[in-house]
Amino acid sequence: MEILALIGSPRKGSNTDILVDEILKGSKKAGHTSKKIYLYDFRISPCIDCRVCKKGKFICPIKDGMKQIYPKMEESDLIIFGTPNYWYGPTGTMKLLVDRMRPFGVNRKMEGKKWVLVTPAAEGPRACGPLVQMFQLSFDYLGMKFAGKVLVKAYEKGEITKNQRELKMAYKLGASL
Amino acid sequence: MEILALIGSPRKGSNTDILVDEILKGSKKAGHTSKKIYLYDFRISPCIDCRVCKKGKFICPIKDGMKQIYPKMEESDLIIFGTPNYWYGPTGTMKLLVDRMRPFGVNRKMEGKKWVLVTPAAEGPRACGPLVQMFQLSFDYLGMKFAGKVLVKAYEKGEITKNQRELKMAYKLGASL
Amino acid sequence: MEILALIGSPRKGSNTDILVDEILKGSKKAGHTSKKIYLYDFRISPCIDCRVCKKGKFICPIKDGMKQIYPKMEESDLIIFGTPNYWYGPTGTMKLLVDRMRPFGVNRKMEGKKWVLVTPAAEGPRACGPLVQMFQLSFDYLGMKFAGKVLVKAYEKGEITKNQRELKMAYKLGASL
Amino acid sequence: MEILALIGSPRKGSNTDILVDEILKGSKKAGHTSKKIYLYDFRISPCIDCRVCKKGKFICPIKDGMKQIYPKMEESDLIIFGTPNYWYGPTGTMKLLVDRMRPFGVNRKMEGKKWVLVTPAAEGPRACGPLVQMFQLSFDYLGMKFAGKVLVKAYEKGEITKNQRELKMAYKLGASL
Numbered sequence: 243m244e245i246l247a248l249i250g251s252p253r254k255g256s257n258t259d260i261l262v263d264e265i266l267k268g269s270k271k272a273g274h275t276s277k278k279i280y281l282y283d284f285r286i287s288p289c290i291d292c293r294v295c296k297k298g299k300f301i302c303p304i305k306d307g308m309k310q311i312y313p314k315m316e317e318s319d320l321i322i323f324g325t326p327n328y329w330y331g332p333t334g335t336m337k338l339l340v341d342r343m344r345p346f347g348v349n350r351k352m353e354g355k356k357w358v359l360v361t362p363a364a365e366g367p368r369a370c371g372p373l374v375q376m377f378q379l380s381f382d383y384l385g386m387k388f389a390g391k392v393l394v395k396a397y398e399k400g401e402i403t404k405n406q407r408e409l410k411m412a413y414k415l416g417a418s419l
Numbered sequence: 420m421e422i423l424a425l426i427g428s429p430r431k432g433s434n435t436d437i438l439v440d441e442i443l444k445g446s447k448k449a450g451h452t453s454k455k456i457y458l459y460d461f462r463i464s465p466c467i468d469c470r471v472c473k474k475g476k477f478i479c480p481i482k483d484g485m486k487q488i489y490p491k492m493e494e495s496d497l498i499i500f501g502t503p504n505y506w507y508g509p510t511g512t513m514k515l516l517v518d519r520m521r522p523f524g525v526n527r528k529m530e531g532k533k534w535v536l537v538t539p540a541a542e543g544p545r546a547c548g549p550l551v552q553m554f555q556l557s558f559d560y561l562g563m564k565f566a567g568k569v570l571v572k573a574y575e576k577g578e579i580t581k582n583q584r585e586l587k588m589a590y591k592l593g594a595s596l
Numbered sequence: 597m598e599i600l601a602l603i604g605s606p607r608k609g610s611n612t613d614i615l616v617d618e619i620l621k622g623s624k625k626a627g628h629t630s631k632k633i634y635l636y637d638f639r640i641s642p643c644i645d646c647r648v649c650k651k652g653k654f655i656c657p658i659k660d661g662m663k664q665i666y667p668k669m670e671e672s673d674l675i676i677f678g679t680p681n682y683w684y685g686p687t688g689t690m691k692l693l694v695d696r697m698r699p700f701g702v703n704r705k706m707e708g709k710k711w712v713l714v715t716p717a718a719e720g721p722r723a724c725g726p727l728v729q730m731f732q733l734s735f736d737y738l739g740m741k742f743a744g745k746v747l748v749k750a751y752e753k754g755e756i757t758k759n760q761r762e763l764k765m766a767y768k769l770g771a772s773l
Numbered sequence: 774m775e776i777l778a779l780i781g782s783p784r785k786g787s788n789t790d791i792l793v794d795e796i797l798k799g800s801k802k803a804g805h806t807s808k809k810i811y812l813y814d815f816r817i818s819p820c821i822d823c824r825v826c827k828k829g830k831f832i833c834p835i836k837d838g839m840k841q842i843y844p845k846m847e848e849s850d851l852i853i854f855g856t857p858n859y860w861y862g863p864t865g866t867m868k869l870l871v872d873r874m875r876p877f878g879v880n881r882k883m884e885g886k887k888w889v890l891v892t893p894a895a896e897g898p899r900a901c902g903p904l905v906q907m908f909q910l911s912f913d914y915l916g917m918k919f920a921g922k923v924l925v926k927a928y929e930k931g932e933i934t935k936n937q938r939e940l941k942m943a944y945k946l947g948a949s950l
Contacts, residue, residue: 380506
């Protein structure tokens with residue numbers, strides 16, 4: 243299985259990043275390959291609701307970093323969405339990416355793919371309700387299959403390294419994919 | 420009362436824009452003044468979680484369009500957040516703005532201000548659960564007071580003009596603020 | 597005469613900003629009105645060479661901050677381009693704006709308008725050759741008329757306030773417009 | 774020799790892109806390896822003149838796509854700057870990148886590296902004066918060595934494929950590096 247990890251946090255080495263790495267380590271053990279992308283590095287313009295993607299070849303006409311990310315999403319079997327909980331939702335940058343998934347609503351290229359959510363939250367998993375629901379409804383709509391989530395309490399940079407229990411959970415999730 | 424309307428949709432003359440205008444017309448009748456800002460016009464960089472705003476003067480160090488928007492938010496008594504429902508949440512652009520409200524978590528400058536939500540959704544109000552909850556939790560956290568919402572079913576550009584009932588509801592909400 | 601000042605430096609209160617203000621003060625004395633825009637506050641997407649502006653209504657199809665800036669440029673009689681000298685050219689942000697002036701190449705809406713250049717440079721006026729030439733050729737192409745320039749040596753933030761001679765020159769230029 | 778090609782044009786398959794590919798083909802023949810980056814895909818924020826890069830580790834504090842591009846520049850022996858001529862200068866996107874090369878002014882990490890310029894221009898090579906001068910002065914300042922340029926007349930998408938003479942020149946330049 244080919245796994246694509248999309249990191250929506252501003253920092254490399256963030257709690258999100260560390261947890262995603264544990265999943266990827268576990269998945270490697272299970273024989274899967276993976277790629278990781280830091281969304282903050284790419285130019286992701288906001289969806290302008292032009293609806294061009296609803297016609298013809300079902301392609302978004304905006305020429306920016308998504309031209310690199312779309313094919314990687316299409317080639318993967320499972321996508322990990324890694325984003326800290328910002329104001330009870332994904333980071334704005336992660337939301338920009340999700341908004342640009344509109345062509346998949348018509349070309350159905352996400353159909354059958356699996357998805358995983360990784361979210362550190364300062365207030366802990368209890369604060370992640372709206373975020374989880376938003377992703378669940380969105381990816382259900384695209385015909386994707388939920389394959390697991392890692393919601394943890396974390397705030398200080400990299401503090402998750404002290405939480406062996408959560409790291410092991412992430413590793414196990416990866417190994418079980 | 421001074422009202423600030425933040426438009427998070429990509430188009431001028433969008434359903435969001437039209438509904439917000441009705442609220443503002445009603446509010447004018449009630450003696451309030453208002454300003455309207457199209458978020459898509461401004462450069463709103465993503466929050467980088469640098470936490471500089473947690474210290475000193477509680478100011479975000481990023482120099483971009485928020486330098487114009489922060490003072491307008493601070494000078495207002497009520498803020499209208501107008502955003503279409505994109506993937507069960509606000510538009511990525513609106514989310515970028517909310518993410519940048521972090522200084523208000525410490526300087527408490529939003530405390531006591533009112534907020535209104537305006538959201539057209541292709542699937543109708545029932546699809547707005549996560550979005551409403553995200554905003555409610557966020558603005559509760561900032562000590563803001565909920566003052567009403569307009570959730571309507573709309574998809575085609577400007578189709579809300581045919582829905583006199585909803586337009587009147589929006590106008591009345593404005594007049595009652 | 598209506599003057600539009602476009603500030604392409606990252607800081608408010610920069611040497612560029614101060615010099616432009618002096619010109620505007622002088623121009624006010626001479627009876628002109630003015631507006632000032634900080635380009636760093638606006639979302640100015642790069643020209644994508646789609647050439648849509650060469651057809652039909654000669655309008656750029658990109659919906660971003662330029663939707664606010666285009667009409668202000670069209671309504672003005674004189675435009676001040678204020679940009680520090682970065683690597684022997686305008687700032688990247690100012691260059692993004694100039695690149696988006698392409699509709700004016702066909703709709704000729706800049707024809708006959710005047711332009712002024714304001715450029716502080718760490719290495720002084722001698723380092724501004726390519727920048728001046730780039731602007732001169734570009735605005736000649738658009739049929740605009742050169743109305744003066746302020747090229748000064750300045751590097752430290754706001755140091756130009758100590759240079760009364762240059763400030764007076766800027767004021768005089770404004771008064772003579 | 775490791776070559777890095779930076780493409781500053783909005784399109785893949787542009788005249789810039791085609792010419793750069795010819796150089797890379799030639800260089801491969803000569804035993805060099807190469808990487809190519811499309812700048813429009815990355816988030817390149819404008820330099821904010823914070824001058825943090827002048828102190829300590831001489832690192833730009835802005836966290837965006839440059840975090841991927843800086844190391845690639847540092848690891849290369851020769852950098853090809855490919856940009857169409859826009860308004861007698863590089864594209865705004867290419868200028869944003871050059872503006873962010875400021876750390877190299879102090880850490881001298883570009884010292885001794887070679888550079889090549891590739892510029893298609895609708896008005897032909899004669900229109901490229903300011904652009905060439907801007908790059909020459911900038912890279913001289915960084916201690917880089919000029920290794921050749923390809924300035925050609927081209928406007929229609931991909932029209933350069935019809936110009937075998939220019940393509941051969943590009944190939945030869947690559948083979949001679």
